[in-house]
Amino acid sequence: MDSNVSEIPSTLSNPAGSSASSARRFSWLKQVLRLDNIELTVLALPTLIWYVLFTYLPMFGIVIAFVHYRPIRGANFVQSLFRSEFVGLRNFKYLFATPDAAIVFRNTLLYNIVFIVVGIVVPVTLAIMMSELYSQKLAKVCQTAIFLPYFLSWVVVSYFGLAFLSVNKGLINHMLTSLGREPVQWYMSPQYWPYILVLVNTWKNVGYGMVLYLASITNIDATLYEAAVVDGASKWQQIKYITLPMLKPMVIILFILSVGRIFNSDFGLFYIMPRNQGALVNV
Structure with missing residues (x-):
């Protein structure tokens, strides 16, 4: 009799433990299905779908680096890709x-280093300047004007560049x-284009960083500045000892x-902006 009792499963011999385990499972399920969790999931769903479609699914295209791709008549790109001859690392x-490999890696690395440095210094400076404007209407106008280029496509930006750099009708040559x-043959003079590309990229993207840093500045406790004013701190000292240290987490x-x-590149900036001029290939 004792041996039969000892063979009873623990879940049957301890019904309290079984019910507690079930309660924990149902409690976890209820927590997952809470209304606010569902709302947050629905709000995040468009972004998740965007990343899956345009970031994760294209990653399968890396297969093309290891095959000798040849289009097959009657087959789409994916079918042709997986039917192509596997060549391993031959493409690499x-x-x-x-000889272009060194130029490609050098340009990509150096441009991105400059973009990173400029993309921190300029937006932080503009954000601090915007936060010091007393007129809210003027501040909103300036923020809109600086942020607007971020939404322009590189095609539109390239035509803005053409309006300035055109040989015959460009504003700069007219001046x-x-x-x-x-007049300067801008599209045939590669020595100017590193500066032009950095300037155009900064003009287009500086508004995004400025808005992020400005949001961080507005969240700084105003009593810190009030205490600094009472202690006789100048505006520069307030920026140096309060604003910049509080911006450090966002900067990092x-x-x-x-x-x-750092090894990514903006195709529109380097292809559309120079208008695919052969003289600017190695810029």
Whole structure:
């Protein structure tokens, strides 16, 4: 009799423990299905779908780096991709054997380093300047004007650039000829384009960073500035000892995110902005 009793499962011999375990499971399920969790999930769903469609699914395209891709008649891209001959690392061997490989890596790395530095200094400076404006209407107008280029496509930006850099009708050449100087062949002069690309990229993207830093500045406790004024601190001292240290966490986060994309490049900036001019290929 005792041996039969000892063989009874623990869940049957301890009904209290079983009911407690079931209660914990149902409690976890209720917590997951809470209304606020469902609302937050629905709000995050569009962003999740966007990342899946445009970030994770395209990652399968890395297969093309290891095959000798040839389009197959009657087959779509995916079918042709997986039917192509597997060549291993041969494509990479060809890439690094070309003289353009060093130029590509050098330009990508150096441009992104400059973009990271400028993308921190300029937005922080503008955010501090915007926070010091007393007129709220003027501040909103300035913020809108600075943030607006972020929403423009590179096609539109390239036409803005053409309006300034065109040889015959460009604004800059018109000013040069008015001063008695010779017009510059901007799209045939690669020595100017590192500065032009940095300037255009900064103009287009500076508004995004400025808004983030400005939001951080508005969250700084106003009593810190009031105490600094009472202690006789100048405006520069307030910025140096209060604003900049409080912006440090945001600067670190954006810096880390930027470093994670240091080997990425903006195709529109380097292809559309120079208008695919052969003289600017190695810029």
